[in-house]
Amino acid sequence: MAVKKNTVRGEEPESNLPLWFNEVAGIALIGVGIILTLSLITFTPHDLPILSIGGVIDNEPNIPRENSIGVVGALLSFFVLRVFGAAGYLLPIGMLWLGIAYAFMGAKFSKRTVIGLFCFVLTGACLLNVTEVLTEWAARNYIFEPGGFAGLWLGTNVLEALLNKTGAIILLVMLYMIGMIMLTGLHPIQFSKVCWANFKQWRVKRANDRERLAEKKGKRSAREAERSARQLERDNAKAETKEKAQEENERAKEVKAKKAALAKLNRAEEDKKNPQVEMELKEIPKPQIIDSSQRRNNKREPGAKPFERKKNPDAISLSTDGFENYETPGFDLLAFDESEPEDEGMDQGELLSIQKTIVDTLKAFGVEVTAGDITRGPTITRYEVYPSSGLRVSRITQLEADLARATKAERINILAPIPGKDTVGIEIANDNKVAVPLRELLQDEAFTSAKNKIPLALGKDVYGNTVIGDLAAMPHLLVAGATGAGKSVCINSIIASILFKFSPDELRFIMVDPKVVEMQIYGRLPHLVVPVVTDPNKVVAALRWVVNEMEKRYRLFAKCGVRNFDGFNDRPRPEKEEPVVVEPEVVDETAEEEPDPEAIESIARALEDGELGPIGGGDDDELDMEEEEAEMPDRFPYIVVIIDELADLMQTAPADVEQNIARIAQKARAAGIHLIIATQTPRADVVTGIIKANIPSRIAFQVSSALDSRVILDTKGADKLVGKGDMLYLPPGSAKLERAQGAFVSDEEVEAIVEHCAAQSEQVFEPSIQESIEKGGSGGGDENDVSDADEECLLKCIEVITTEQKASTSLLQRRLRLGYTRAARMMDILEERQMIGPADGAKARDVHI
Ligand SMILES: Nc1ncnc2c1ncn2[C@@H]1O[C@H](COP(=O)(O)OP(=O)(O)OP(=O)(O)O)[C@@H](O)[C@H]1O
Numbered sequence: 101m102a103v104k105k106n107t108v109r110g111e112e113p114e115s116n117l118p119l120w121f122n123e124v125a126g127i128a129l130i131g132v133g134i135i136l137t138l139s140l141i142t143f144t145p146h147d148l149p150i151l152s153i154g155g156v157i158d159n160e161p162n163i164p165r166e167n168s169i170g171v172v173g174a175l176l177s178f179f180v181l182r183v184f185g186a187a188g189y190l191l192p193i194g195m196l197w198l199g200i201a202y203a204f205m206g207a208k209f210s211k212r213t214v215i216g217l218f219c220f221v222l223t224g225a226c227l228l229n230v231t232e233v234l235t236e237w238a239a240r241n242y243i244f245e246p247g248g249f250a251g252l253w254l255g256t257n258v259l260e261a262l263l264n265k266t267g268a269i270i271l272l273v274m275l276y277m278i279g280m281i282m283l284t285g286l287h288p289i290q291f292s293k294v295c296w297a298n299f300k301q302w303r304v305k306r307a308n309d310r311e312r313l314a315e316k317k318g319k320r321s322a323r324e325a326e327r328s329a330r331q332l333e334r335d336n337a338k339a340e341t342k343e344k345a346q347e348e349n350e351r352a353k354e355v356k357a358k359k360a361a362l363a364k365l366n367r368a369e370e371d372k373k374n375p376q377v378e379m380e381l382k383e384i385p386k387p388q389i390i391d392s393s394q395r396r397n398n399k400r401e402p403g404a405k406p407f408e409r410k411k412n413p414d415a416i417s418l419s420t421d422g423f424e425n426y427e428t429p430g431f432d433l434l435a436f437d438e439s440e441p442e443d444e445g446m447d448q449g450e451l452l453s454i455q456k457t458i459v460d461t462l463k464a465f466g467v468e469v470t471a472g473d474i475t476r477g478p479t480i481t482r483y484e485v486y487p488s489s490g491l492r493v494s495r496i497t498q499l500e501a502d503l504a505r506a507t508k509a510e511r512i513n514i515l516a517p518i519p520g521k522d523t524v525g526i527e528i529a530n531d532n533k534v535a536v537p538l539r540e541l542l543q544d545e546a547f548t549s550a551k552n553k554i555p556l557a558l559g560k561d562v563y564g565n566t567v568i569g570d571l572a573a574m575p576h577l578l579v580a581g582a583t584g585a586g587k588s589v590c591i592n593s594i595i596a597s598i599l600f601k602f603s604p605d606e607l608r609f610i611m612v613d614p615k616v617v618e619m620q621i622y623g624r625l626p627h628l629v630v631p632v633v634t635d636p637n638k639v640v641a642a643l644r645w646v647v648n649e650m651e652k653r654y655r656l657f658a659k660c661g662v663r664n665f666d667g668f669n670d671r672p673r674p675e676k677e678e679p680v681v682v683e684p685e686v687v688d689e690t691a692e693e694e695p696d697p698e699a700i701e702s703i704a705r706a707l708e709d710g711e712l713g714p715i716g717g718g719d720d721d722e723l724d725m726e727e728e729e730a731e732m733p734d735r736f737p738y739i740v741v742i743i744d745e746l747a748d749l750m751q752t753a754p755a756d757v758e759q760n761i762a763r764i765a766q767k768a769r770a771a772g773i774h775l776i777i778a779t780q781t782p783r784a785d786v787v788t789g790i791i792k793a794n795i796p797s798r799i800a801f802q803v804s805s806a807l808d809s810r811v812i813l814d815t816k817g818a819d820k821l822v823g824k825g826d827m828l829y830l831p832p833g834s835a836k837l838e839r840a841q842g843a844f845v846s847d848e849e850v851e852a853i854v855e856h857c858a859a860q861s862e863q864v865f866e867p868s869i870q871e872s873i874e875k876g877g878s879g880g881g882d883e884n885d886v887s888d889a890d891e892e893c894l895l896k897c898i899e900v901i902t903t904e905q906k907a908s909t910s911l912l913q914r915r916l917r918l919g920y921t922r923a924a925r926m927m928d929i930l931e932e933r934q935m936i937g938p939a940d941g942a943k944a945r946d947v948h949i
Contacts, residue, residue, distance in 0.1 A: 126203025133195035136180065139173035140189055142166060143181065145242040147174035181241065185248035186234045187224035194220060194283055216282025223276040226255030230268045387455075387484075389448055390475045390563070405430040406542045407601045426603040426626075426860045433852040434539035434845070451476065454507055455483050458526055461506040467495050472523045477562030478534040478841040479826045480513075484523040493517055496524050513820040519836045527562070527839070529822040536560045536825070538593050538845040541568070542600060553666075554607070554738065554774070557597040558590070558799070558829060559840035567829055567840040571598075571740065571776075574797035574832045575769035579778040580787065580812045581801025586825040586842050587778055588618055590799060591744060592850050593843040594776065595622065598740065599853050602627070604861060607738040610646065610869075612639050614748035621850055624858040629739065630869045636752040637921050638873045639743075643760035645869040646741055646773060650764065653771040656732055665772030669735040739773040746791075747781035753919020758790055765794030782808040798830045801842075813837065890929070893918070897926045898935065898949065907936040907945045 147165040167173040180188035194217040201207035228234060229251030238246040245252045259268035280286070407428055451474050462469050468491065472484030487493055493516040504512040507528055515525035541547055541557035544566040549555070553572035561567055571577065577594075581587050598607060604626040611632045613619035619632045633642050653665070662668045741764070743749065749757045764775055777795065779786055782803060792814075800818035803809050809818035817828055817837060825842035893916070900915045901907045907930070912923040927945075930936045937946030 122202045122206075122208055125209055126199045126201070129195045129199030130203060131199075133192045133199055135169050135173065136176065136192035136195065139167055139169045139177035140180065140192060142168045142173065143177035143241070144174075145178070147171075148178055181243050181248060183248045183250055184221055184225040185228050185238060185243060185246045185251050187221050187228055187247060187251070190221045190224050191217075197284065212282050216279050216284075219275060219279030220283050221279075222250055222254065223272050223279055225251035226259060227251075227269065227272045227276060229255040230260050230265060230272060387471050388473045389451055390473060404432075405600070406548050426605070427856075428603065429600055429853050429856045431539055431542065433856055434542070434849050435537065451481065451483075454481075454528065457506050458483055458503060459485065461503055462496065462499060465499055465502065467491065467499065469496070469524070475562055476530065477564070478530075478536050478560055479822060479824075480527045480529050480562060480839070482515075482518075482562050483526045483528070484518065484521070485526065486523055493524050496526075511820055511822055513817070513839075529826075533822075533824065533841075535844040536841050538596060538843045538849070541566050541593075541843050542597065544568070547597070554740075555597060555601065556594050557843045558593070559825070559827060559842040561838055561840045567838055569797065569829070569831065571774050572738075572772075574774070576765050576775040576795045576797065577777070578787065578792070578795045578798045578812065579776065579801075580782040580798070580803070580808075581780065581818070581827070582803050582808075582823075583780045585801035585803070585821070585823050586827065587780060587801055588744075589825060589844060590801070590827070590842050591618075591742065591776070591778055592847075593845045595742070596845050596850060596853055599625075599627070599857055602738070604857075604864075605737055607740060610642055610739065610741045612642065612741070612743040612749070613745070614639070615745050618744045619742070621847065622854055624863065625854055626857055626861045626863050628863060629866045630873060631865065633873065636749050639749050640753050640756040640760060640919055640921050641873045642869065643741075643757065643764065645872045646739065646768070647760055647763050648872075649739065649869075650768050650771045650773055653736060653773075654767075657770075659732070664770035665736060665738070669772075736772055740776060741773070742776045742778075744778045745781075746777050746779040747783075747786045750786050750788075753921055754785075755917045756919035756922055758788055762790045762794055765791070782811045784811055787811050796830075797832045800828045800830075802826060890925075893922070894926060894929060897930065901930070901936065901947055902949055905947050907947050 144166050147167050165171060165174050167177065169176070177188075180191060184191065198207075198213055198217065202209060225247035227247070229245055229247030232246065234246040238244060245256075247255055255268065255272065259271060262268075263271060405428055455471050455474055459469055459471050462485070468488035469485040470488070472486050474484070475482045485496070487496065497514050497516045500512060500514050503509075503514075503526060509528040511529055513527040515527065517523060518525040536559055538557055541560065544557075546552075546566050546568045547555050547557055549568075552568060552570040554570060556569040556571055556577075558567045558569050569577070571594075579587055579590055595609075598609075601607075607627060608629045609622070609625065609627045610629050611619045611622055613632050613634050614636045616634045622628070623632055630642065633639055653668075657664065657668055660668055660671055662671055746757075761775065761777070764773060768774065775795070777791070782800075798812055800809060800812040800821075802821040802823040803812070803818045806816035806819045809816045812818060813828060813830055815837070821828065821839075825844060827840055827842050829838045829840055831838065896916055897912055900912060904911060907927065909920065909923045909927050912918055912926055913920060916923070918926070927936070931938060931945075935947075935949045937948065939945060
């Protein structure tokens with residue numbers, strides 16, 4: 101750096117020496133410097149034998165020499181040290197410094213540096229000698245003077261002698277400094293200043309650092325203090341909240357305890373006021389297992405009958421003659437197995453285990469229930485459960501599928517709740533089903549009770565109670581269910597129940613069986629008004645006869661001034677030996693005596709509406725009526741119309757069948773006429789709204805879908821039945837469905853009953869109905885038989901034919917919604933009146949109007 105500076109400033113003439121010289125000089129100086137350094141460091145006076153020879157050193161000289169540069173090193177170092185003393189060590193240092201500057205730092209050789217080097221070493225030697233330091237070292241190394249000869253001569257002998265010691269030291273220090281500056285190029289004052297400034301800076305920095313440190317420490321401690329203060333606050337707050345919570349808890353406990361005490365008090369007061377308090381779950385009565393599936397076998401005397409016939413030799417009915425000595429059937433005709441009722445082994449353990457499964461399954465779904473009674477019926481077993489308070493019973497219904505899976509039941513039905521009870525019933529089909537024989541039901545007091553006018557033995561419910569219906573109260577019954585579910589057996593039990601009570605002069609049947617085979621068995625029954633009707637085309641005529649019969653009865657009721665069938669049969673009669681022949685005048689008088697305004701009004705309204713058949717038609721009709729009124733019967737029998745398979749009829753003539761059924765159903769009750777309609781096709785187009793609206797009592801057997809069940813019962817449930825007589829009964833005037841096992845009567849038993857009845861009397865059919873049926877069935881008829889209703893219909897037909905200028909049965913059927921039979925009859929009448937031409941194969945008929 102110094103060299104460069106000098107060059108720039110041009111304080112000294114620029115050296116003309118070539119560059120390589122500088123480098124050679126530099127390397128030479130470094131090399132000599134290193135040799136000199138090593139020589140001086142490893143200098144020992146014993147390496148110089150000359151000193152020993154001279155007697156300076158008393159010891160033996162070192163052989164070989166210890167100096168690392170050998171003899172030369174020893175001599176050289178001795179020489180340097182004798183000339184410059186300890187300052188000789190400065191010489192290799194200066195040489196190395198210059199060598200490095202020349203060789204590596206691009207400095208150029210200058211005299212100043214060489215002078216500076218000598219000055220630096222020489223003044224150093226003088227100073228050492230004047231100041232007299234390192235004298236011991238000098239003596240030890242046989243140098244004699246710390247500053248060598250140079251120090252002695254120049255320092256002590258010249259300068260100290262001239263300037264005294266102090267003056268010499270000051271001068272020498274000054275020269276030493278100058279020499280160092282010249283050698284190194286460093287500026288000591290500037291350097292000192294810089295050093296001082298740096299020192300001051302360092303001190304300030306240190307002070308600042310200390311302050312900052314102190315500040316940091318202060319801040320940290322402040323923060324810590326703050327933190328600990330906050331922690332303290334938090335701890336205090338926590339402690340406070342805890343205390344508050346504890347206090348609140350205690351307060352809440354107190355309030356709760358007070359409330360409980362109050363509620364207890366209220367309950368106690370309530371209990372006092374009303375002793376029938378709501379039953380707590382823990383007070384649930386002990387569950388029982390009831391087996392109602394077993395048969396009751398009241399053994400009867402041979403020849404015993406459910407009903408003894410009241411003999412009335414004077415009785416006149418629809419077909420009077422030949423029924424005076426009629427005997428109703430006895431129990432003997434029904435099978436009676438004395439070995440029954442044997443316990444078929446109701447396994448209580450099994451029932452209890454199923455009940456446990458039910459309760460556990462419900463519990464698994466979070467539905468808490470308590471087990472109740474188990475009732476084993478003939479077909480199903482009902483497991484009752486008490487839902488815990490606050491539990492919606494619908495939650496149990498929702499688990500139907502899960503319960504079925506858990507109990508491995510074929511079919512399961514849930515009654516939530518059981519009508520009239522506070523329990524929910526889970527009904528599962530029994531593995532061993534027990535049939536309910538008809539005989540068991542007929543022997544029951546409920547069947548023979550006088551309360552029921554036309555008792556029907558229907559079945560037995562799950563609790564073992566007999567299900568007895570009263571046809572007179574129903575007054576019509578719809579029986580529906582899938583094929584094979586037990587419909588025919590049910591109809592057979594109903595007919596058998598009736599046959600056990602009624603003789604043919606008390607009750608007559610009209611049986612309609614489009615399936616032909618179902619009612620074949622009743623063909624010989626003396627109760628039949630007409631042979632079993634199997635041709636669907638003749639059914640409408642049969643139904644029309646029933647309507648006419650109903651109308652006739654109403655007219656006679658009106659004449660007698662009675663309101664209904666019972667009123668007519670129980671009316672007081674004049675004491676006469678001859679069969680009663682009522683003169684029209686006499687009848688009128690009676691009617692006037694006890695007029696029944698309601699009955700008369702209803703009949704009058706029906707006649708006006710044209711709902712009731714022919715009155716005041718032609719002269720013949722009037723004649724008929726007069727005849728009919730002149731011969732007033734002593735009593736009317738009930739008429740029960742049984743239609744087995746409505747679907748077949750609805751296919752043939754839906755409008756006519758529906759209309760006539762509706763008419764009978766609406767009005768026939770008071771006339772002692774009842775309908776029993778069966779179908780295995782519970783579809784909305786078969787069991788129409790009109791039919792359903794007029795037949796409130798229904799029995800549903802198993803059906804395939806909930807939709808079918810709705811058609812029959814207006815609710816689901818029949819789809820959950822298990823078949824083979826398992827049924828749901830909707831009694832008249834009730835919305836509560838009863839599940840029961842239908843009564844079973846075998847074909848053999850039915851045959852025996854029919855045989856018994858047939859043996860009692862001959863069949864006497866009603867000629868008028870037969871005639872009417874034959875006409876209706878054949879489609880023929882003469883003009884004289886055309887009723888008012890027919891005339892009305894004819895007018896409509898004429899209108900259609902004139903508009904269309906076409907005449908065909910199918911056209912009338914389509915346009916006027918007529919059944920085939922009626923439309924064909926209209927065509928015949930029109931042909932007879934020559935309004936249309938005769939039929940000619942496939943050709944259209946001529947229209948003459
Ligand atoms: N009440 C009952 N008790 C025991 N078994 C019955 C009962 N009802 C019906 N069954 C059994 O079911 C079978 C079929 O009954 P049923 O003939 O009455 O059915 P259905 O509905 O009339 O069938 P379909 O319409 O085909 O005539 C019977 O043979 C009988 O074995």
